[in-house]
Amino acid sequence: MTTTTLSIADLHQRVEAIFCRAGINDVQSAALARVIVAGERDACTSHGIYRIEGILRTLKAGKVRGDAQPTLEEAGKGAIVKANAQGGFSSAAFELGLPHLVDRARTLGLAALVVNDCTHFSALWPEVEAVTDHGLAALVMCPSYASVAPAGGIRPLLGTNPLAFGWPRPGRDPYVFDFATSVTARGEIELHRRAGKALPDGWAVDSSGAPTTDPAAALAGAMLPFGGHKGSAIGTMIELLAGVMIGDLTSPEALDFLGTTTLAPRHGELILALSPEKFAAGRPGDPFARAETLLQKITGQGARLPSARRFAARARCEADGITLSAPEIALLDRLLDLGLDGVA
Amino acid sequence: MTTTTLSIADLHQRVEAIFCRAGINDVQSAALARVIVAGERDACTSHGIYRIEGILRTLKAGKVRGDAQPTLEEAGKGAIVKANAQGGFSSAAFELGLPHLVDRARTLGLAALVVNDCTHFSALWPEVEAVTDHGLAALVMCPSYASVAPAGGIRPLLGTNPLAFGWPRPGRDPYVFDFATSVTARGEIELHRRAGKALPDGWAVDSSGAPTTDPAAALAGAMLPFGGHKGSAIGTMIELLAGVMIGDLTSPEALDFLGTTTLAPRHGELILALSPEKFAAGRPGDPFARAETLLQKITGQGARLPSARRFAARARCEADGITLSAPEIALLDRLLDLGLDGVA
Numbered sequence: 001m002t003t004t005t006l007s008i009a010d011l012h013q014r015v016e017a018i019f020c021r022a023g024i025n026d027v028q029s030a031a032l033a034r035v036i037v038a039g040e041r042d043a044c045t046s047h048g049i050y051r052i053e054g055i056l057r058t059l060k061a062g063k064v065r066g067d068a069q070p071t072l073e074e075a076g077k078g079a080i081v082k083a084n085a086q087g088g089f090s091s092a093a094f095e096l097g098l099p100h101l102v103d104r105a106r107t108l109g110l111a112a113l114v115v116n117d118c119t120h121f122s123a124l125w126p127e128v129e130a131v132t133d134h135g136l137a138a139l140v141m142c143p144s145y146a147s148v149a150p151a152g153g154i155r156p157l158l159g160t161n162p163l164a165f166g167w168p169r170p171g172r173d174p175y176v177f178d179f180a181t182s183v184t185a186r187g188e189i190e191l192h193r194r195a196g197k198a199l200p201d202g203w204a205v206d207s208s209g210a211p212t213t214d215p216a217a218a219l220a221g222a223m224l225p226f227g228g229h230k231g232s233a234i235g236t237m238i239e240l241l242a243g244v245m246i247g248d249l250t251s252p253e254a255l256d257f258l259g260t261t262t263l264a265p266r267h268g269e270l271i272l273a274l275s276p277e278k279f280a281a282g283r284p285g286d287p288f289a290r291a292e293t294l295l296q297k298i299t300g301q302g303a304r305l306p307s308a309r310r311f312a313a314r315a316r317c318e319a320d321g322i323t324l325s326a327p328e329i330a331l332l333d334r335l336l337d338l339g340l341d342g343v344a
Numbered sequence: 345m346t347t348t349t350l351s352i353a354d355l356h357q358r359v360e361a362i363f364c365r366a367g368i369n370d371v372q373s374a375a376l377a378r379v380i381v382a383g384e385r386d387a388c389t390s391h392g393i394y395r396i397e398g399i400l401r402t403l404k405a406g407k408v409r410g411d412a413q414p415t416l417e418e419a420g421k422g423a424i425v426k427a428n429a430q431g432g433f434s435s436a437a438f439e440l441g442l443p444h445l446v447d448r449a450r451t452l453g454l455a456a457l458v459v460n461d462c463t464h465f466s467a468l469w470p471e472v473e474a475v476t477d478h479g480l481a482a483l484v485m486c487p488s489y490a491s492v493a494p495a496g497g498i499r500p501l502l503g504t505n506p507l508a509f510g511w512p513r514p515g516r517d518p519y520v521f522d523f524a525t526s527v528t529a530r531g532e533i534e535l536h537r538r539a540g541k542a543l544p545d546g547w548a549v550d551s552s553g554a555p556t557t558d559p560a561a562a563l564a565g566a567m568l569p570f571g572g573h574k575g576s577a578i579g580t581m582i583e584l585l586a587g588v589m590i591g592d593l594t595s596p597e598a599l600d601f602l603g604t605t606t607l608a609p610r611h612g613e614l615i616l617a618l619s620p621e622k623f624a625a626g627r628p629g630d631p632f633a634r635a636e637t638l639l640q641k642i643t644g645q646g647a648r649l650p651s652a653r654r655f656a657a658r659a660r661c662e663a664d665g666i667t668l669s670a671p672e673i674a675l676l677d678r679l680l681d682l683g684l685d686g687v688a
Binding site for chain 1: 423424430444454455456462483493494495496497499501507509511525553570572574575576577578580583585588589591592595618620624626627628629634638641642646648650653
């Protein structure tokens with residue numbers, strides 16, 4: 001197969017140009033390109049250039065503003081920083097709030113960044129790592145749109161509500177996890193349907209709330225949370241903290257707003273930053289050294305740390321560039337050429 | 345069977361007297377009695393009067409100080425409040441720090457209480473509810489002692505590391521969950537062993553790291569985290585935040601300190617408090633009303649909220665008192681009579 005290898009900077013330039021061509025303003029295009037290219041670089045392909053068309057479709061459907069200028073709403077003496085995407089994508093608003101979050105967390109020991117009124121399509125690990133890059137731990141969460149039944153329930157209510165965490169490891173890739181609180185992604189169920197394969201037990205219920213292994217019945221019904229009632233409780237917590245508490249849409253409200261699960265959802269996001277130095281001050285031991293002792297006891301017994309595969313891909317791409325297939329290059333060329341006319 | 349029904353206040357008095365008789369000082373005895381009686385009142389029997397003997401055994405083994413006076417180490421202008429149990433039990437130190445946590449969270453929007461150098465035996469929901477009683481959301485976590493293998497691992501490293509959350513519901517019982525990040529409790533495996541029953545798949549590995557359904561092999565091996573790699577990641581996060589970050593023992597360190605899993609472990613605890621009013625300020629909608637809309641969509645489809653059974657038991661006991669069996673009353677009488685000589 002013909003492939004093309006680009007440097008990370010070259011791919012960034014191409015992706016950014018596509019967004020600008022589609023009418024998205026500079027501040028948003030640059031921020032969007034950073035997260036898309038980070039996904040591709042990390043071989044996290046579900047959040048790489050594959051996402052560009054969804055972004056453009058959401059714009060074309062009028063569900064997100066390409067001309068939005070994010071604003072800083074609150075960054076005072078308290079522990080809460082608020083950035084507002086003004087109906088645009090989350091990424092530029094996050095970047096606007098980040099330095100204030102870092103400042104507040106370093107000063108107070110603990111702080112939160114709220115991003116409101118944004119369309120969200122990205123993984124959470126880019127934001128987690130933006131915080132750990134400053135030597136702070138991060139806990140990040142957001143709703144999505146109603147597609148998961150609460151444990152014991154029969155209808156979609158919760159989103160796939162991702163939860164992500166990062167711990168800074170000076171001189172190394174951070175400890176990072178980022179996962180959906182549903183047992184699987186909706187896309188996985190769709191893949192089973194296309195392949196004519198039954199679902200594993202415990203993934204979904206049909207529209208009557210009965211357990212099903214039929215992908216079509218599952219798509220008409222609801223996905224299930226991971227880990228039974230425990231995952232369901234965490235998913236509910238995310239609706240409460242990163243929807244209700246921050247004054248933004250819950251997953252059922254996000255679905256009402258969007259009217260479809262084929263576009264990127266509107267909702268808010270909650271990012272907590274914690275300073276290990278402030279928390280550990282006056283206590284025995286260096287927290288970063290002690291964390292290494294713990295993490296080595298995980299890898300030392302043959303278990304992998306989360307994100308290990310992603311960091312390995314990153315190291316390869318940083319050394320050798322990002323290799324795209326001919327259809328992928330053709331997609332980028334087409335979107336740059338046609339703009340919003342290039343998407344259905 | 346002969347039973348005795350006591351008022352909540354009467355049971356508190358009896359339990360507090362047992363702790364005082366065993367040589368535990370007044371401030372700790374009162375705080376311990378509050379959490380023990382709360383457990384019994386909520387029919388959360390694994391954390392009720394059943395725990396008294398374990399508390400006394402831990403004291404008798406010299407692993408906790410009955411004469412410790414908790415101290416407030418930090419409660420300044422930042423977002424971190426630190427209480428130190430000075431080698432005593434966690435409960436009195438938590439009570440000492442709580443008003444400062446509430447003050448900081450109300451002022452800043454978000455704050456943390458760290459409890460250090462404590463022996464911890466209680467569920468986390470009493471602490472969650474102490475925070476929600478003040479109209480604040482709470483996220484609470486602590487390590488325990490190494491008994492759970494990380495996903496993909498073969499040896500005990502993580503604790504059963506509970507995670508608990510609460511959302512205040514004015515005029516109602518709060519939304520509260522509190523669960524171990526292991527798939528089950530060690531006590532459950534012991535119960536299967538005594539009953540000669542095989543364990544369900546996915547609960548444990550043997551000492552070689554191979555999956556096992558043999559309870560004895562599981563007890564010699566390791567328990568598994570709930571939800572596979574996701575629960576494992578959350579358990580690791582708890583080690584990092586509520587062990588390493590707060591400068592207190594991780595689960596493997598706690599096991600080293602204690603040398604046994606039959607006594608209550610020494611470690612720290614992390615309590616985050618968040619102000620829905622501060623977070624939602626300036627945003628549309630009342631967060632408490634919006635939370636009710638969400639929670640009604642859970643119960644409205646036949647799913648239960650976590651802690652519902654516990655709150656129902658509480659309502660019964662508050663109306664009718666707490667009913668104990670004759671052996672339970674005999675246990676209380678014996679411990680009051682003999683003090684530390686009453687436990688093995």
